[in-house]
Amino acid sequence: MEIYSFFKEHNFDTLYFNNTFGEDENSRDVKIKKLFDKRSFSYKTFTDQILFEPGSIRTIENKPYSVFTPFKRKWLENFNIDLLDIEYKYVPKNKKILNSNINNFDFNSPNDSRLSQWELGEEGAKKILKNFLKNKVKRYNEDRNDPIIEGTSRISPYLALGILSSKRCILEALKLNDLDIHSGNKGILKWIDEIVWREFYRNIMHSFPKVSKGKPFQEYTDNINWRYDESEFQAWKNGRTGFPIIDAAMRQMNQEGWMHNRLRMVVAMFFTKNMLHDWRLGEKYFMESLIDGDFSSNNGGWQWSASTGTDAAPYFRIFNPITQSKNFDKNGEFIKKYIPELKDLDASVIHEPPSNIRDHLNYPQPILDLKESRLRAIEAFKNAKDIA
Ligand SMILES: Cc1cc2nc3c(=O)[nH]c(=O)nc-3n(C[C@H](O)[C@H](O)[C@H](O)COP(=O)(O)OP(=O)(O)OC[C@H]3O[C@@H](n4cnc5c(N)ncnc54)[C@H](O)[C@@H]3O)c2cc1C
Numbered sequence: 001m002e003i004y005s006f007f008k009e010h011n012f013d014t015l016y017f018n019n020t021f022g023e024d025e026n027s028r029d030v031k032i033k034k035l036f037d038k039r040s041f042s043y044k045t046f047t048d049q050i051l052f053e054p055g056s057i058r059t060i061e062n063k064p065y066s067v068f069t070p071f072k073r074k075w076l077e078n079f080n081i082d083l084l085d086i087e088y089k090y091v092p093k094n095k096k097i098l099n100s101n102i103n104n105f106d107f108n109s110p111n112d113s114r115l116s117q118w119e120l121g122e123e124g125a126k127k128i129l130k131n132f133l134k135n136k137v138k139r140y141n142e143d144r145n146d147p148i149i150e151g152t153s154r155i156s157p158y159l160a161l162g163i164l165s166s167k168r169c170i171l172e173a174l175k176l177n178d179l180d181i182h183s184g185n186k187g188i189l190k191w192i193d194e195i196v197w198r199e200f201y202r203n204i205m206h207s208f209p210k211v212s213k214g215k216p217f218q219e220y221t222d223n224i225n226w227r228y229d230e231s232e233f234q235a236w237k238n239g240r241t242g243f244p245i246i247d248a249a250m251r252q253m254n255q256e257g258w259m260h261n262r263l264r265m266v267v268a269m270f271f272t273k274n275m276l277h278d279w280r281l282g283e284k285y286f287m288e289s290l291i292d293g294d295f296s297s298n299n300g301g302w303q304w305s306a307s308t309g310t311d312a313a314p315y316f317r318i319f320n321p322i323t324q325s326k327n328f329d330k331n332g333e334f335i336k337k338y339i340p341e342l343k344d345l346d347a348s349v350i351h352e353p354p355s356n357i358r359d360h361l362n363y364p365q366p367i368l369d370l371k372e373s374r375l376r377a378i379e380a381f382k383n384a385k386d387i388a
Helices: 002-009 023-038 068-078 121-135 137-143 156-160 166-175 186-207 209-213 219-223 230-237 244-256 261-274 279-289 295-305 321-328 333-338 355-361 370-387
Strands: 014-018 042-046
Touching (some): 002 023, 068 186, 121 166, 166 186, 209 295, 230 244, 244 333, 261 279, 261 321, 261 370
Parallel strands (some): 014 042
16 A cells, blocks of 8 residues: 555654545545554544544434434533644654655646635635634624625635634634633624534534435435426526526626525525425535535535435425525625626515516526426425335
8 A cells, every 4th residue: 555655665653644534535544544553553543624523422322413403412512622722832743855746746726716716725714714703703693694794704615625624713713702612692602503513414424424425314305206407407507597596696606616505505495496406416516616615514505405314404395585585685785796687676676577677688587487396396205205
């Protein structure tokens, strides 16, 4: 094995590595551990992506949790500030200059305007975190659902890529709350809750490997007879469905590589329920388009929206995109920002423009009827349940 020869060649005394998630990654690491055990070489592993060892938060019956609220309760019960002991200054051991083939790699990033909109590296990530904690976190519980306000941290790409850790985020937030994780400022506590969602989905991925293999968590949903219509799929991807809030959200992702959480739920539910398309297609398109693409959170979010996952929305609870639009983008400012064709429309019509105005502005007619498609989805889920 290459890693082993490399280790021996340089006469190292210990191999250090961070635990990863996922079937293949895990079996690779197990192989390495076995090899090192066999040769009596030492290695040390760390859990850096989440606070607790994956799979270690368990029910009284010693089972992994599959519902978020009790998982969070247990997570909070087990929380100890020592878990955030990350400010220790490690002294580097003697340096060795290693030969490397790094120059053979082509690091020229494609000319992608999505990349230039994000700060680079750890220093950039810390700057974003600092700014969010200083100016926004205390209002997070009120502002987090309103896409035009930008009331969330936008720290997700840095967490997904391992540039910043969830430990760092929680520690810095708790410093503003007297290191209290149970009570205090509602915005701070709500924000930490969201980071616990991330921990929850990573635990699901660890404890239920089927979700990494394209399988739904709720097995009966494998019987759903999903539709496929190429022109509808393209309209959804390109922000041309004729539903302004859906189209604005998809255009936000296509332009910035990021989408607001509320809108991720709205577009994913529209895709899997109203369009009745297989959640795996939407999940894949998100992974290809998002800068914060993260397997466990993306899979968890898609399966939640499709009602195929853990703790999922019941299949008959289907968001109406027009109601969502009126509730969370009341004046249509978000729609206007991403759909310039509609920028002069009044808030009274922007959520559902009349047919003649659409034609005039070259904005598409709706690709489907909301009422009919809702009933079609409920029927498909009911049938799948009956077969199971
Ligand atoms: C269909 C769908 C797909 C998603 N795909 C991804 C993805 O690929 N990568 C990703 O990081 N998140 C994903 N999410 C979760 C969530 O939408 C994003 O984490 C969030 O929008 C990132 O913005 P933020 O950093 O401003 O979040 P904030 O609101 O500031 O939250 C702080 C951090 O908490 C975590 N977090 C927040 N909400 C969730 C959540 N619902 N589930 C898991 N973690 C959460 C994220 O790491 C986030 O950066 C998805 C959600 C849905 C519904």
